[in-house]
Amino acid sequence: MEKLPPLNAMRAFEVAARAGSFTLAATELGVSSAAVSQQIRNLEDWFGKQLFMRNGNRIALTDAGHAIYPQKAHALGEIAAVGRRMLEGGLRTRLVVSVPFSLAELWLAPRLAVLLESFPQMAIDVRVEDDPIDVVRQNIDLRISYGDYHYPALKMVRLVHDDVLPVAAPEFCQRHGAADLADMHESHFIHTNWGPNYASHPSWADWFAAAGGNRAPDPSHGRRVGLSSLAIGAARLGLGIALGQRVMASPDLEAGRLIALSSVSVRLGQPYCAFMLPAKAERADIAGLVELLASNPREATHSAVVGD
Structure with a gap:
């Protein structure tokens, strides 16, 4: 030996x-x-x-x-x-994934469903939490974050650099017609409050500037929500027009539950990234999920960069 x-x-x-x-x-x-x-x-x-x-x-x-x-x-x-x-007492692998609140339901969950087709016996623990977290002490296998700067000691993979575009429910469009967005009443705009830690997320003023206008809808006159996923949900319910993140809104757009009101989009200031301990990067379930999350990052034809 x-x-x-x-x-x-x-x-x-x-x-x-x-x-x-x-x-x-x-x-x-x-x-x-x-x-x-x-x-x-x-x-x-x-x-x-x-x-x-x-x-x-x-x-x-x-x-x-x-x-x-x-x-x-x-x-x-x-x-x-x-x-x-x-x-x-078994041979199952447990995958512990930590994700920001907005990404958990509309972006991560569908991809986990695909992963489970390849690993049907896998036990998955999804933890929804904001940065920063202690990956080692909390035994996190994969952390997904907005930005590539949070965990310099870990292996990092860029997943997708998302963009936002104006979306609304078909019912909302039927009620209010096909008026130009520049003519829409301010109460019809849904605003996402990203919180004090973020300065690179686009606003309606950024979108109008990218579209060649100078309008800046006042958030106090419209609907305000605290998560980008809630903005998409509010638009789906016909409550107004949201700047929806493409990776989250795509299923609703493809199913016809939402309509894109313009081809102009604005890119987010930072990409979404996956972080993991180097020793775990080659694990089959982790590598498979990273590959799924990094697939199909669709870039807008007309985009502007905010906050880079």
Whole structure:
């Protein structure tokens, strides 16, 4: 039998490399920083290589550490997965996905349904929450976020750079005719309040500017909602005209529940991105979901960029 490196030292190495700190690794492992440091020294002695460069409280992987980390992280992940399956008394894989509120129902759920066709025995845990989250401590397999800047230590995949366009229900259009949007009463516009953390989401003023106009409908005179998915839902119910995100509104547009009132659209300031631990990126269920989420990103023919 081949001689194996010490498992406890391997575990300390994987956590320290992922966390970028012996102190954070010690917290996760429930031991002292000195114990983590000693385990790393034991592993370095075993390999005969220096795995970390140490500069005070900061650490960084050496070339040898970079060469070893992916294999060790993957191996430990597989061992942990087997242990979880044994403890659960079955062979199911649990996929933990964290997503912002707006994306959960109209965008993520249909794609999870497709994923389950390939993995029918999979257990899925969808957590709806705003950034930032602690991917490691909350045991998140995949985090979906607006913007590519939230989690610089994780592997990032750009999924779709969405755009918005004016949409309304057929019934609304029948009641109010085919009047030009520039002539619509302000009470007919649905406004999305993105919240204080976002400055790059387009407004009705941005859309009118992209369409060659200068109108700026007053949100206080129209309908206001706190989620982009609610804006689409309100438009579907005939409550007004929304700037609907294309990736969320597409099913309603294709089914005829909503009508696009113009071909002009405005691009969001940031893309939607998927974040994951590097050690989990090759897992079949995670890779499959990322591929589904990144598929069919439809760009508008006429678009303007806001907030880039």
